[in-house]
Amino acid sequence: MKVDGTKAKLQLYLNDGHEAAHADAKKEFYREELESLPDMNEGDININTTYVFDLGDKVEVGIYFRNGLSKEINFDKLPLMILNSKDEVVANQIFELREVGNIPPYSAVPWKLYFDKKNIFIDTIALKDGLHIVFDTNIKAYNSANIEFENVPNDSEFKKLHKYLNEMLPITSGDVNVSLYKILSGESGELKISIIVRNASDKKIKVEKIPVTIKNIDNAKIVAVGTFDTSNIEINSLKAKFFNLEFKAEQLLEKGCNIDNLAIYFNE
Numbered sequence: 001m002k003v004d005g006t007k008a009k010l011q012l013y014l015n016d017g018h019e020a021a022h023a024d025a026k027k028e029f030y031r032e033e034l035e036s037l038p039d040m041n042e043g044d045i046n047i048n049t050t051y052v053f054d055l056g057d058k059v060e061v062g063i064y065f066r067n068g069l070s071k072e073i074n075f076d077k078l079p080l081m082i083l084n085s086k087d088e089v090v091a092n093q094i095f096e097l098r099e100v101g102n103i104p105p106y107s108a109v110p111w112k113l114y115f116d117k118k119n120i121f122i123d124t125i126a127l128k129d130g131l132h133i134v135f136d137t138n139i140k141a142y143n144s145a146n147i148e149f150e151n152v153p154n155d156s157e158f159k160k161l162h163k164y165l166n167e168m169l170p171i172t173s174g175d176v177n178v179s180l181y182k183i184l185s186g187e188s189g190e191l192k193i194s195i196i197v198r199n200a201s202d203k204k205i206k207v208e209k210i211p212v213t214i215k216n217i218d219n220a221k222i223v224a225v226g227t228f229d230t231s232n233i234e235i236n237s238l239k240a241k242f243f244n245l246e247f248k249a250e251q252l253l254e255k256g257c258n259i260d261n262l263a264i265y266f267n268e
Contacts, residue, residue, distance in 0.1 A: 006042045008068035010034065013107035017099065020110075030110050037064060042106075044068040047080070049132040050110075054125050059091070059115040063133055065100065066108040074102045078135070082115065084122075085130025091120040147171065147198045150239040161242055164196075171200045176235075178210060178266045181242065185259050189249030191224060193264065196242055199235040207233045212245060213265040216257050223254045223262060 012031050020026035037048050050062040061082070067073050075097040082091035093115050103109050113133070125131060149165065152158040164181060171177045181194040191214065199205050207230045214223040224247040235241050249255070 007039045008042045008044065008066075008106055010040075010066055010068070010106050010108045011104075013104055013109050015101045015109075017101070018109075033110070034064065034108050037066070037108075040066055040068050042068050042070075045073065047133055047135065052082075052125060052131050055114075058117060059120060059125055061113045061115065061133060063111050063113060064108045065103055065111060067103045068106065070105050072102045072104050074098070075100060080113070080133050080135060082120075082125075082131050082133055090122045090125065090131065091115050093119040147200060147238055147240045149242065150236055151241050151243075161196075165240060168196075168198075171198050174202075175200045176205055176207075180264045183214075183259050183262060183264065186246075186249075189252070189255060191247045191252065191259070191262075193245045193247075194242065195245060195266075196240055197233075197235055198240045199237060202237050204234055204236050206231070207235065210245070210266060212247075214247070215263045215265070216254060217261045217263050218258075221254055223257055224252050226251065 012027065012034055014020055014027065014030075020030060033050060040046055044066075045068060046066050048064045048066065050064065051060075052062075053060045065075075077094050078097050079092065079094045081089050084090050095113060100109060100111060147165065149158075149161065152161055161181070168179060177198045177200070179196050179198070181196050183194070184192045186192055193212065193214075195210075197207060209227050210230050211227045213225045215221065216223050226247065228245050230243075233241065233243070
């Protein structure tokens, strides 16, 4: 509920995945920048623009998502517009913002957005022109589905998995999501991948195949790529399943990698 005239006192919030989460100097910069933003009322949710850079093939925009509500919020697909000083639309684009995560009550999160040039309607773009980002339509804060495991490997692992499941980014009702739990290197040089598949739809699903690409973050090289046949796996509505995948040593394109520097993708 909005309380007219009551100014919201906001705290800076950075989740563990944010680039500045463990950089004290950067956090102090964000705190000072947050303090310089215009006041907002309790009960409001808004977005503030701090800079606009033309990078050539795209435009980078620095913003703050500010939550003046007494409950946490999060976003799914969010349509945003760039307006000029005359409030004319000069760009619009729909953004996937789940990586922002949950924004706690009375908190603000700094973020970077990248507008594709095809979505920009003017030749030059700069903050001095009074450019600012606004919500294109009413905010769509998405409903998170409550997911529970319907299989666990053993009792000792269950507590770890249950904690991990609860700490994962929320999944939108109706979606299906594949996430990495852990990756291990075997004694024979193989890579063992443990994953969690969540089903937030209202129907049982059958997972036919899971494409997996592993990349070495240090040199951007592909370590392994393959598609796993999982046609015997069914997941009930609002349930999650845990299972293992494995790349044999002879399937690896680059051997001896530090597993801490590997990135896993399920859609390539």
